[in-house]
Amino acid sequence: MLTRTEGIVLKNQKHGEADLIVTYLTPDRGIIKAFAKSPHKIKSRFGSSLEPLTHSRISLFGKEQSIPKITQSDIINTFYRLRESYDDLINISRLIRVMLSIIPEDTPNKRLFNFFLGILNLMDSSTGDQRHILYLIALIRLLAMTGYAPRLNKCGRCGKKGINFYPGAGTILCDGCAGGQEIKGPPVRVNGDIINFYSHSIEWPVQKLTRLRPRKELLSTLSSIMERHLSQNLGIRP
Amino acid sequence: MHKGVIENLINELTRLPGIGRKTAQRLAFFIMAMPKEEAISIAEAIRELKERARFCRECFSITEDDLCSICSDPKRDHTRICVVEEPSNLIVIERTGIYRGLYHVLLGALSPVDGITPESLKIRELIERVKRGNISEVIIATNPNTKGEATAQYISEQLKPMGVRITRIAYGLPIGGDIEFADEVTLTKALEGRREL
Numbered sequence: 493m494l495t496r497t498e499g500i501v502l503k504n505q506k507h508g509e510a511d512l513i514v515t516y517l518t519p520d521r522g523i524i525k526a527f528a529k530s531p532h533k534i535k536s537r538f539g540s541s542l543e544p545l546t547h548s549r550i551s552l553f554g555k556e557q558s559i560p561k562i563t564q565s566d567i568i569n570t571f572y573r574l575r576e577s578y579d580d581l582i583n584i585s586r587l588i589r590v591m592l593s594i595i596p597e598d599t600p601n602k603r604l605f606n607f608f609l610g611i612l613n614l615m616d617s618s619t620g621d622q623r624h625i626l627y628l629i630a631l632i633r634l635l636a637m638t639g640y641a642p643r644l645n646k647c648g649r650c651g652k653k654g655i656n657f658y659p660g661a662g663t664i665l666c667d668g669c670a671g672g673q674e675i676k677g678p679p680v681r682v683n684g685d686i687i688n689f690y691s692h693s694i695e696w697p698v699q700k701l702t703r704l705r706p707r708k709e710l711l712s713t714l715s716s717i718m719e720r721h722l723s724q725n726l727g728i729r730p
Numbered sequence: 731m732h733k734g735v736i737e738n739l740i741n742e743l744t745r746l747p748g749i750g751r752k753t754a755q756r757l758a759f760f761i762m763a764m765p766k767e768e769a770i771s772i773a774e775a776i777r778e779l780k781e782r783a784r785f786c787r788e789c790f791s792i793t794e795d796d797l798c799s800i801c802s803d804p805k806r807d808h809t810r811i812c813v814v815e816e817p818s819n820l821i822v823i824e825r826t827g828i829y830r831g832l833y834h835v836l837l838g839a840l841s842p843v844d845g846i847t848p849e850s851l852k853i854r855e856l857i858e859r860v861k862r863g864n865i866s867e868v869i870i871a872t873n874p875n876t877k878g879e880a881t882a883q884y885i886s887e888q889l890k891p892m893g894v895r896i897t898r899i900a901y902g903l904p905i906g907g908d909i910e911f912a913d914e915v916t917l918t919k920a921l922e923g924r925r926e927l
Binding site: 503509534541567576 | 747748841842843844845873875876879880883884887904907911912913914915916918
């Protein structure tokens with residue numbers, strides 16, 4: 493059966509001598525794997541269209557239960573500038589690793605596709621510092637969209653106000669709830685600016701996200717919260 | 731009994747890249763029909779390879795001795811190092827016959843999404859070589875894809891402070907190709923890397 497869709501390449505993996513297994517994020521089927529025959533050969537018609545982050549129109553051929561074969565791939569946007577910057581590649585790869593760890597394959601999610609495409613477009617047109625902020629926003633938003641985001645606005649157990657985020661619990665805990673319980677690691681103090689930036693990252697439309705300009709200290713505290721949350725609660729190490 | 735040994739060989743051959751069950755079956759019956767000495771000589775060659783082949787202490791290409799034939803050749807240009815991902819890449823560059831310097835095999839390429847970090851590759855050893863030796867140029871010949879580019883950029887950032895000349899092999903259109911079928915990244919790179927005639 494021949495199907496046509498569009499997709500963003502999340503990763504590619506060598507298969508055998510010259511073939512590739514490409515992992516795409518698509519709007520209508522979610523994360524899928526597809527097979528490309530000899531794309532690395534000099535005269536391959538695929539060119540650079542199977543490289544990570546490439547957004548392309550693809551045609552897939554195969555039975556429903558097996559990995560389909562990519563028969564055509566036409567580039568819509570290469571995002572090659574993001575791939576060529578080592579720092580950006582590290583950040584976006586982390587985002588992709590999180591995506592691949594928490595989102596099951598073959599689950600349609602048009603919202604996720606539009607969000608990821610939007611973030612790539614924003615990053616592509618932004619400067620280095622802005623891209624770093626966008627990466628953090630994208631990570632927060634991805635976790636919020638999938639239900640894995642840490643809770644920073646109130647105590648995750650009783651709903652009261654609190655200022656200490658406990659990475660082991662994945663939430664802020666008020667003094668009453670934190671006392672006497674075994675929680676891995678010391679808490680991180682969260683202030684109003686962090687909470688505002690965090691909720692704007694989740695709620696604002698993607699096109700407006702470049703308006704968020706946090707201070708360096710805020711960025712570093714929130715990055716540390718997110719990293720500790722990822723490694724302690726989701727088992728995703730840096 | 732006969733079915734067992736043939737089946738066993740077929741199963742073993744299917745472990746090789748590019749060999750499916752049908753090809754393995756064909757090869758197994760071909761080996762069966764071969765003179766005994768020839769078949770044993772293939773088996774011996776594989777055994778010898780596994781027993782004697784190892785990585786060169788300097789460049790990590792495959793050798794039987796401590797140093798490979800390129801690293802120990804005094805006629806080679808010992809001031810240039812060409813960095814490649816795999817030993818098979820070295821063989822292809824050697825086939826051109828125009829490069830007379832040394833090599834450094836990384837044994838892979840950086841892939842942050844797969845968790846392949848600089849520590850998993852022979853990058854620290856390359857930096858040590860450049861620090862130690864009288865190296866004037868490092869040619870980065872990793873593959874022109876995302877992993878190869880990330881590796882090239884990382885190595886270049888690490889080596890730049892040492893004052894060594896760092897170059898990257900050229901990008902562009904393949905000989906015998908057609909501009910019409912080239913994708914935009916390849917064409918952009920070909921235009922950026924154009925040269926005076």
